[in-house]
Amino acid sequence: GGISCLAVQGGLLASSLSSIPNSNKLRGTLVFVIAKIISYTTLGVLLGFFGNRLSISTQVQGWLQVAAGIYMLVTAANLLEIHPLFRYFVIQPPKWAYKLLKRESSREVTGPAVLGALTVLVPCGITQGMMIMAISSGNPISGGLILLAFTLGTSPLFFLLGITATQFMKRRAFLFISTALLIFIG
Numbered sequence: 001g002g003i004s005c006l007a008v009q010g011g012l013l014a015s016s017l018s019s020i021p022n023s024n025k026l027r028g029t030l031v032f033v034i035a036k037i038i039s040y041t042t043l044g045v046l047l048g049f050f051g052n053r054l055s056i057s058t059q060v061q062g063w064l065q066v067a068a069g070i071y072m073l074v075t076a077a078n079l080l081e082i083h084p085l086f087r088y089f090v091i092q093p094p095k096w097a098y099k100l101l102k103r104e105s106s107r108e109v110t111g112p113a114v115l116g117a118l119t120v121l122v123p124c125g126i127t128q129g130m131m132i133m134a135i136s137s138g139n140p141i142s143g144g145l146i147l148l149a150f151t152l153g154t155s156p157l158f159f160l161l162g163i164t165a166t167q168f169m170k171r172r173a174f175l176f177i178s179t180a181l182l183i184f185i186g
Contacts, residue, residue: 002153002154002155002156002157002158005124005126005127005154005157005158006154006157006158008075008079008122008123008124008125009119009122009124012032012115012116012118012119012122013029013032013115013116013158028111028112029112029158029159030159031112031113031116032112032113032115032116032158033116033155033158033159034113034116035112035113035114035115035116035117036116036117036119036151036155036158037148037151037152037155038117039116039117039118039119039120040119040120040127040147040148040150040151041144041147041148041151042144043120043131043134043147044131044134044143044144044145044146044147044148045140045141045143045144046140046143047131047134047135047143047147048134048135048137048138048139048140048141048142048143048144048146049140049143050135051134051135051136051137051138051139051143052138052139052140054135054138064132064135064136065129065132067132068125068128068129068132069129071089071125071128072125072126072128072129073125074086074089075089075124075125076125127150130146130147130150131147133146134146134147
């Protein structure tokens with residue numbers, strides 16, 4: 001999941017690090033990753049609480065997983081720019097988030113924290129599957145733990161590649177590898 005998430009959310013990481021001096025990129029990456037873990041865990045708790053209020057049958061859970069798989073394939077088609085139609089199905093942050101991103105991206109500490117927290121507004125396809133699992137758990141603690149475990153699992157990739165994210169995002173091969181993995185998992 002980390003590679004496909006880095007393909008979708010890596011731009012936020014790269015922009016949060018672009019204005020930071022090289023000596024502080026490690027700290028900026030750490031702040032970004034911690035903010036991402038906190039925001040996703042909080043989202044998992046909320047989704048679990050919401051799922052507790054719903055009674056989701058196993059059949060509905062199955063259909064939600066199928067929908068998440070289809071969404072992953074559509075996201076892959078959008079990343080590969082197969083057709084402009086696919087960009088309409090990709091979740092985009094609201095306009096207020098873009099303004100906040102632009103304002104905060106130049107700040108050395110708060111920039112990475114805000115951008116890391118706002119990654120919940122740009123979920124990758126695999127993350128959406130985890131969100132469905134969090135809702136399906138019907139338990140705020142389980143929902144939080146599901147998304148905590150997922151973001152902890154993707155964090156080493158974000159952390160290790162955070163310093164070189166800008167170079168990776170520029171490479172077309174990275175896009176194809178992450179898209180292939182997204183198609184396979186979808």
